[in-house]
Amino acid sequence: MNLWSYLQQHSGDLAGWTWTTVWLAALPLLVGLAIALPLGWLASRLRWTYPPLVTATGILYTIPSLVLFIVLPGLLGTRILDTVNVAVALTAYTVALLVRIVADGLSSVSTTTLSAASAMGYTARQRLFGVQLPIAVPVIGAGLRVAAVSNVSLVSVASIIGVPQLGRMFIDGSNLSTLGPIVDGLIAFVVLALVFDGLILLGIRTLSPWAKQALA
Amino acid sequence: MIRFESVTKRFRGGGIAVDALDLEAPTGKITVLVGPSGCGKTTSLRMVNRMVEPTSGRIWLDDRDTAKVRPATLRRGIGYVIQQAGLFPHRTVVDNVATVPVLLGLPRRDARRQALDLLERVGLPRELGERYPAQLSGGQQQRVGVARALAADPPVMLMDEPFSAVDPVVRAQLQDEFLRLQGELGKTILFVTHDIDEAIKLGDQVAVLRTGGRLAQVATPAELLSHPADAFVAGFVGRDRGYRALGFAAAGELPLAHEPVVTVGDALAATPPRAVDGWALVVDAERRPLGWLAVGGLGEAQLSGPVVEDLLNLGGTLATESGTLREALDAALSSPSGRGVIVDEDGRFAGTVTASEVLTRIERRASVLRQEAIESAAAEVIALQP
Known part of the structure; x- marks a missing residue:
């Protein structure tokens, strides 16, 4: 089976698969970031919380994804084939990856800059959102890029538990013992990963025009 | 006026940074705090805007007790310049300068316009306004730091070794321009340095602190050079002080010779x-x-x-x-x-x-000073007699 014939056969499914893959990779990324920001801030603010938080989330990352997909239904009370399992698992990985990066990113802002902000009359909250977080954006963004690419590739694993998305191509290719669909899938995932990466990079550049040299 | 009223800072370990400091920085003048490292000069400075809270004692800004003002409010009314400028790397130069006016509620556009004028005032071209701090030289950054501290036109300025991270030539330039600017603005300035030459050049009044945070002497630069209060001050003021003291003596009318x-x-x-x-x-x-x-x-x-x-x-x-x-x-x-x-x-x-x-000319001046010293010592002896 060549590359095109498989795509033609499944032309009706492609849009749906792509959409599922995209939101399965993107939504956990956003939710994971939203959870990692306060946790990372806590770890950077109260130094004693750093080791337990970073270790705990680090261990989370070592659990194989397949195990997580299978265990989660028991924990969440969802059906085994529910897409929510995948979304929750990927959110957990995103948090695991980002907590340390957010904490380190916030801590990397120089104390001179921070005390200058206080001395200008910033309140603690104004200083966090107006100075510390914006300066940490390139660091946090770099972590987000890793998480995004990792999420995209993990979505493909979810096809084993039957969630219909682009990862189906790998299953079909393997079932039919033909390379065509597998190559199609590979190209699709690489393109998707590149798009995610590019969008996040664009976001970082827009938010941090000052760090242009550092990112190049 | 900034007034320290027996201010003490004891750190949690028990070490004393500042020990019962009494000091007044007069309005419109530059008061320099100078001393070796560990003398508590920076701690003293940072207690004025409550970056450090005193263990005991009070600090007054005119008739306001600083302990009774909310820290953020207090700080917006005090200009602050630190070593290496401490500019915000993620903001353009003009936005850095506009920081405090924006915090005080001035519309961003007005704050920026005013910031551009200030850049000129500290000797920078307006075009630098759109750059980021990392694109500036150390000396330029320091000027921006001064402009940022001046932006809200605070009556009081705190300066923590602002010129120590630049090379000697640029430092001398910055010092000269700082004095020129102060001549126009007349701020009440508390200035910290470890460099006695800088203290003597810039200060209207110099306060020498010794290790352990005790005040050794407060005097005008000329007085400090000619009458150090004790061996510590004499040692700290250093060599060549006889020669350097001449820097405060007007030459008067010199016998100029004609020269083809x-x-x-x-x-x-x-x-x-x-x-x-x-x-x-x-x-x-x-x-x-x-x-x-x-x-x-x-x-x-x-x-x-x-x-x-x-x-x-x-x-x-x-x-x-x-x-x-x-x-x-x-x-x-x-x-x-x-x-x-x-x-x-x-x-x-x-x-x-x-x-x-x-x-x-120097000898003649010295003999007049010696005579005055003897007379004033004699007057003290007479005053002490019952």
Whole structure:
């Protein structure tokens, strides 16, 4: 089976698969970031919380994804084939990856800059959102890029538990013992990963025009 | 006015950073806190805007007790300049300068316009406004730091070693411009440095602190150099203080000698008759001194050309008529001809003095001071008698 014939056969499914893959990779990324920001801030603010938080989330990352997909239904009370399992698992990985990066990113802002902000009359909250977080954006963004690419590739694993998305191509290719669909899938995932990466990079550049040299 | 009222800072380990400090920084003047590391000078400064809270004692800004003002509010009313400027790397220069006015609620557009004017005021072109701090030199960053501290026009400024991270030439420039700016603005400034020369150059009043956070002496720079309160201050003020003290003594009317001058561009052949002891002073068309020409060292061939600047010895410093004894003495000592060049207010040549003439002036002044010291000591003895 060549590359095109498989795509033609499944032309009706492609849009749906792509959409599922995209939101399965993107939504956990956003939710994971939203959870990692306060946790990372806590770890950077109260130094004693750093080791337990970073270790705990680090261990989370070592659990194989397949195990997580299978265990989660028991924990969440969802059906085994529910897409929510995948979304929750990927959110957990995103948090695991980002907590340390957010904490380190916030801590990397120089104390001179921070005390200058206080001395200008910033309140603690104004200083966090107006100075510390914006300066940490390139660091946090770099972590987000890793998480995004990792999420995209993990979505493909979810096809084993039957969630219909682009990862189906790998299953079909393997079932039919033909390379065509597998190559199609590979190209699709690489393109998707590149798009995610590019969008996040664009976001970082827009938010941090000052760090242009550092990112190049 | 900033007033420390027996302010003590004890750290949690029990170490004392500042020990019962009583000090008043008068309105419109520069008060310099100087001392070795560990003398609590930066801690003292940071207690004024409550970056550090005193363990005991009070700090007053005019009649306001700083402990009773919310820290953020207090700080928005106090300019603050730190070492290495501490600019926000993610904001453009103009937004850095506009920081405090924006915090105080000024519309961003107005704050930016005002920030651009301030950049000019501290000697930076407006075009730098759109750059980021990382694109500026250390000296430029420091100027931006000063502009940022001035942006909300606070009556009080705190400056923590603002010029110590730049090279000596830039530092001297920044110091001179800082003094010029202060001459226009008249802020109440508390300035921290570990450099006694900087303290003496900038301070209207200098407070020397010793290790352990105790005040050793508060005096004008001239007083500090001529009457150090104890061995610690004397040691800290350092060598050459007799000479440096001359920097605070007006030269007065010096006996200027006439000196024939050569104008640059004149024929070299015309210089030997105008030379004294083999040296001729060369000036430009406006009679501003350019340097000395060693007439004896000229070959026959060279004598046919004009006087050009390349031939001049530039070793001598210039002193102004209204300057100090130190400048006059230095002009004489550094002059290759041994005759110090004195210029008028516009930089035009006024005459020359020799080192011995300046020394005579110094001796005469010293004997007057000695006499005064004896009289005032005698007056104290009389006052102490029952």
